[in-house]
Amino acid sequence: MKLVIAEKPMLARDIARAICGKKVSESAKLPISGNGYTVIGCAGHLLELVSPEKINESWGSPWTLDVLPIHVPDWPKEPSAGKEGLVEEIRSLLDKAESVIHAGDPDDEGQLIVDELLDYLGYNGQVQRAYINDNIEKNICRAFDQLVDNEGCRGAGRAAYARQMADMCFGVNESRLATKRLGSLFTVGRVQTPTLGLVVNRDEQIEGHSKRKYYELTAFVQCPDVDLELPFKFKPTEAVLAGEKHLFSPEVPEKLKAALDGTRQAFVTETSEKRVSPPLPYNLTVLLSDMSRRFKLGAAKTQQITQDLRDKYKAITYNRTDCQYLKEEHFADAQAVLSQAMQNLGADWPLDFSIKSKAFNEKYVTAHHGIIPQEVDIDLSKMTADERKVYTAIVERYAMQFLPSAVYDVSTSAFDVDQGRFECVLRNLRNAGWKGVFGNAVEPDDGEDASDGWVEAGEHGAVIDRCEIAEKETAPPKPYTEGTLITDMASIAKYVTDPEIKAVLKQKDDGKKGEHGGIGTTATRSDIIEKLKSRGFVAEEKGKLRSTPKGRAFYHLLPADIKGADTTAKWWLIQQDVAERKRDSNAIQQSVIEVFLSHQDTAYVGASIPGKEKVVVGPCPLCGKDVVQTGKVYSCSSNKNEKQEDGSWKQVAGCGFKLFGFAGKKLTVKQAESLLSGETISLKGCTSKAGKKFDCKLRLDADGKPVPEFNGAKKGRK
Numbered sequence: 001m002k003l004v005i006a007e008k009p010m011l012a013r014d015i016a017r018a019i020c021g022k023k024v025s026e027s028a029k030l031p032i033s034g035n036g037y038t039v040i041g042c043a044g045h046l047l048e049l050v051s052p053e054k055i056n057e058s059w060g061s062p063w064t065l066d067v068l069p070i071h072v073p074d075w076p077k078e079p080s081a082g083k084e085g086l087v088e089e090i091r092s093l094l095d096k097a098e099s100v101i102h103a104g105d106p107d108d109e110g111q112l113i114v115d116e117l118l119d120y121l122g123y124n125g126q127v128q129r130a131y132i133n134d135n136i137e138k139n140i141c142r143a144f145d146q147l148v149d150n151e152g153c154r155g156a157g158r159a160a161y162a163r164q165m166a167d168m169c170f171g172v173n174e175s176r177l178a179t180k181r182l183g184s185l186f187t188v189g190r191v192q193t194p195t196l197g198l199v200v201n202r203d204e205q206i207e208g209h210s211k212r213k214y215y216e217l218t219a220f221v222q223c224p225d226v227d228l229e230l231p232f233k234f235k236p237t238e239a240v241l242a243g244e245k246h247l248f249s250p251e252v253p254e255k256l257k258a259a260l261d262g263t264r265q266a267f268v269t270e271t272s273e274k275r276v277s278p279p280l281p282y283n284l285t286v287l288l289s290d291m292s293r294r295f296k297l298g299a300a301k302t303q304q305i306t307q308d309l310r311d312k313y314k315a316i317t318y319n320r321t322d323c324q325y326l327k328e329e330h331f332a333d334a335q336a337v338l339s340q341a342m343q344n345l346g347a348d349w350p351l352d353f354s355i356k357s358k359a360f361n362e363k364y365v366t367a368h369h370g371i372i373p374q375e376v377d378i379d380l381s382k383m384t385a386d387e388r389k390v391y392t393a394i395v396e397r398y399a400m401q402f403l404p405s406a407v408y409d410v411s412t413s414a415f416d417v418d419q420g421r422f423e424c425v426l427r428n429l430r431n432a433g434w435k436g437v438f439g440n441a442v443e444p445d446d447g448e449d450a451s452d453g454w455v456e457a458g459e460h461g462a463v464i465d466r467c468e469i470a471e472k473e474t475a476p477p478k479p480y481t482e483g484t485l486i487t488d489m490a491s492i493a494k495y496v497t498d499p500e501i502k503a504v505l506k507q508k509d510d511g512k513k514g515e516h517g518g519i520g521t522t523a524t525r526s527d528i529i530e531k532l533k534s535r536g537f538v539a540e541e542k543g544k545l546r547s548t549p550k551g552r553a554f555y556h557l558l559p560a561d562i563k564g565a566d567t568t569a570k571w572w573l574i575q576q577d578v579a580e581r582k583r584d585s586n587a588i589q590q591s592v593i594e595v596f597l598s599h600q601d602t603a604y605v606g607a608s609i610p611g612k613e614k615v616v617v618g619p620c621p622l623c624g625k626d627v628v629q630t631g632k633v634y635s636c637s638s639n640k641n642e643k644q645e646d647g648s649w650k651q652v653a654g655c656g657f658k659l660f661g662f663a664g665k666k667l668t669v670k671q672a673e674s675l676l677s678g679e680t681i682s683l684k685g686c687t688s689k690a691g692k693k694f695d696c697k698l699r700l701d702a703d704g705k706p707v708p709e710f711n712g713a714k715k716g717r718k
Helices: 009-019 084-094 108-120 137-144 150-182 192-207 251-260 284-295 299-311 328-345 385-402 434-442 482-489 499-508 525-534 549-557 566-579 587-599 669-676
Strands: 002-006 032-034 037-041 047-049 077-079 099-103 127-129 213-222 229-236 264-276 406-417 420-431 458-473 538-541 544-547 615-619 626-630 633-636 640-643 649-653 681-687 693-700 706-710
Touching (some): 002 108, 009 032, 009 099, 037 084, 084 108, 127 150, 150 566, 192 482, 229 251, 251 458, 284 299, 482 525, 525 538, 566 587
Parallel strands (some): 099 127
Antiparallel strands (some): 213 229, 229 420, 406 420, 538 544
């Protein structure tokens, strides 16, 4: 049999439904066999990089600076906790397989998820690659008709592994250095850090903004050829502006006003047609930003909704795409797809399927294409209100491609003066096109589609009735929302001053029409924002993201060579070489070490950040993540609590490990560190339930529970 390995169980069932010749329920047990195929699904990454302390005991808790930098060439992997059984099940299937079909998601992480598993299990047989963007049956069958040799695809997985090792190396060394020097837990990440910088810099620009008065001049013109007063705006020459955006002195406007008021003036008018195409279909970045703007939906929530729309409802195509363009096959299928989607929504839009928008351009499509609906019958009553909003937006954005452009007639009148040019632009909507159906779904009505009047082409004589000088003030930039921050993460190159780094960031996204020199990926940006909030670096206030005092202070202490987008740019260049087999997979990690060594002795020395912060006391005995001091409790950092309507707190995520005091005795940080490292501690002055004082020795059992010992005899937990 041919063994098909999908990235997730739900996709595995979709594949089995398409190729195994069987009816497969949504909860069918995997693997599923039929027609010579056996289909199994991973659960995302089944393997993870081995934690440093498992490689070298001296790298464990408590952390020390003398072991840095930690560097592990070809960093080994092991099955993730709870996934060991699935790894062994796939091992047994590989023993019976004549060949393998790799059905990881069509991105570098999807490539790595299956490649790393095959390597870990030592599989050396034939492997073919299936690229599945649409998880409906006919498109899955189409993908299986277009299988390619996986060996030619492994470069993407190698690059992802190189980045994975480098991220681990970067985080371990930089976070430990900051934490030990600053005395409490501070995490440093390749994408997290420059993202924090965007928020800090924006907030400081807002707070440091000094209002400046500037001046705008408008000449109001009476023309016998036109039955309305024409407002001509003054546009200064570059020499007059002297590098500024506005005129900050009234001198030029006042001189022009004095010279022009009441004078006769000839002007020339040119007419033209302006066509406004519908916006392209969504990629994930644009969708997250748009849902934030339109519905105030958080990025993480919107991203999860897209995953549910894809997995649970089969309603949309691959959701983590960075592309907004589509293939020819989508154009051919569009009428059937959108007819079904409109039926789902109860909509009846006047679509014209002979229109082929600029979205259908195969040269801009690589492994991904834009997010569009699928030809699936859906009962919208089963969706949540927010799921319906996101699904509707995706359908509308696709439907726009089959409506004509909005067409405007534009009349541009102008006359020149020594210091610049006066211009009057009138615009009239001739054909609303897609805007007549979906205009408000794209942007709020700003009145731009109202008729402005008209001036025919040619020369006209007129009288300048009066000139008016408007005094205005510069405004500071607006605080970030999650949507605008994600947009800037996708185009951070515009804030980079180093021309080489800027060029590399833009080169990295060359051909990706939704990316413009960004950091992170469409799939990880919302998670980065959540981490910044959970770690106390950024806070959300009335829908706006603001840096906290802790976040600002820490950002300004970061070494210059790791605080910007430079790291992503430099890593990307190395990744390309890794993908093309020009460099070893450890090349990025080696670069990380070189940068770390350059500031290891100087970073954070003598610095401190005010405020009571969480202190890392050791690894969690249940899941291996950091245990931090939270008030009087030592709690696993994986734990997450949410406040309930009744005011109580409920744990909603994490392994649940917490270490309290014992028998009325509080535990010091040092005692907690010793217990978590597997040591037995002496505890004096404990109080029994009967109120009697006693001394004992204390250790943690395999479940992380404190167990007392009295003169060598073990007692139960008190």
